[in-house]
Amino acid sequence: MARVRLEDVAKHAGVSMKTVSNVVHDFPHVSAKMRERVQTSIDLLGYRPNAMGRGLATGRTGLIALALADVTIPYFAELARMISTHSTKRGYRLLLEQTDSSIEEERAIVSASEAGLVDGVIFQPAAMSSLEIAKHRSDVPIVLLGEGPAPLGLDHVMIDNVEAATTVTRHLASLGRRRIGFLGHEQGRPTETSKIRIMGYQRGLELEDLPVDPSLLVASAAISAQAAAVALGAALDGGLRIDGLVCRDDLAAIGALRALAERGIDVPGEVAVTGWDDIAMASFTHPTLTTIAADTTALADTALDLLEERISGFEGLGRHLIVPHHLVIRESAPESA
Known part of the structure; x- marks a missing residue:
């Protein structure tokens, strides 16, 4: 035909x-x-x-790029699915790019290399600083996600990570926990995400009049459940004493549950554990995981709203917007009786 x-x-x-x-x-x-x-x-x-x-x-392609560090991380995979679904509803197709936290790959994202290929980019940087992002000029509209500071000229959508980490730390304190550790930040050079969450963790300790003890910080070799389990296991075997644990993300929390179970340490009886991201498997762990949940629907819609406005010609200074989050309380750190 x-x-x-x-x-x-x-x-x-x-x-x-x-x-x-x-x-x-x-x-x-x-x-x-x-x-x-x-x-x-x-x-x-x-x-x-x-x-x-x-x-x-x-002059438009109908394509939007989403650039993330590692799509095998469950939170990024679930976020990509959310943004893809909402992009389709708006008449766009989504091109997924993985940067592997490579500075070269991230520089390519904010350079002119995307010009003519996509109408806009949603980008969560892991390696580039705000200043470096600001120095790179691109004719392609960009909206940033994530915890790091963003240039004044670019739009940025995030949750309040300091407030969220403060909330989860104070929740553990409300359960009577007094030696609250932090697990899962990177060894050597922590990312901006880890730094900001540790900042909120410290603020929570201070507000509860609990000691800020560097020995309670347990770094891991990678962002994975296995690396977190190995790191926490080694710390426990080396004499670490904790009764509460704020984990950088749900993967670290899942690793913590494994390390504690292998040593016969009851959760939450002896150690209460919290995660971050509320990934799908958080409600299927044993025990189920208390965790911070971002409003990913609001995150996707807000980022796409800003990007569509840029695509349509908006040229004002960057809008830096915060979307809601909440604490999901489950068995690993239940409400105090």
């Missing part, structure tokens, strides 16, 4: 090709009656706009 052309729709509807084009591109000045007339012909004939031709005409 021959492809239905724009002129076929125009002839069927009895209008000009320009009018059909205006309806296809959703130009606002077309009357409701004329829009209905043209849309009826489009539906009856089964007309589908030529994406390449439309892209040449509008």
Whole structure:
């Protein structure tokens, strides 16, 4: 069957090709009656706009890139799925890029290399500093995610990580825990995410008049459940005493549950454990995991709202927006009786 052309729709509807084009591109000045007339012909004939031709005409591709450090991390995988679903509803296709926390890969994201390929980029940096991101000029609209500081010129969406870490630390203190550790930050050079969450952890300790003891910080060799289990196990075997544990993320918390179980330490009886991200498996661990949950629906929608405004021509200074979070209380650190 021959492809239905724009002129076929125009002839069927009895209008000009320009009018059909205006309806296809959703130009606002077309009357409701004329829009209905043209849309009826489009539906009856089964007309589908030529994406390449439309892209040449509008300068848009209909593609959005999402750049994350590691899509094997469950939170990133779940966030990518959320953003993909919401992008599709808005008429975009999502291109997923993995940077592996490489400075070179991240520099490529904020350079002009994406120009002409995608309409905009949602990017969660792991290696680049705010200043370096600000120095890179790109004609492609960018919205940043994540905990690190963002340039004043770029849009940024995040949760309040300091407040969230403070909340979860104070929750453990409310359970009577007095030696509360922190598990899962990177050895050597912690990321901005880890630094900010440790900052909130320290603030929580101070607000509860608990000692800030560096010996209660347990770094791991990698962001994984296995690395966290190894790190905590070695610390416990070396004499670490804790009765509460704030974990950098749910993977670290899952590793902690394994290390504690292997040593016969009861959770939450002897050590209460909390995670971060509320990934899907957090409600299936044994015991189930108390954790910080970001409103990922709000995160996806807010990032896409800002990006669409940039794509449509908004050129103002960056909007730095905070979306909600809450503490999900489960068996690993239940409410005090």
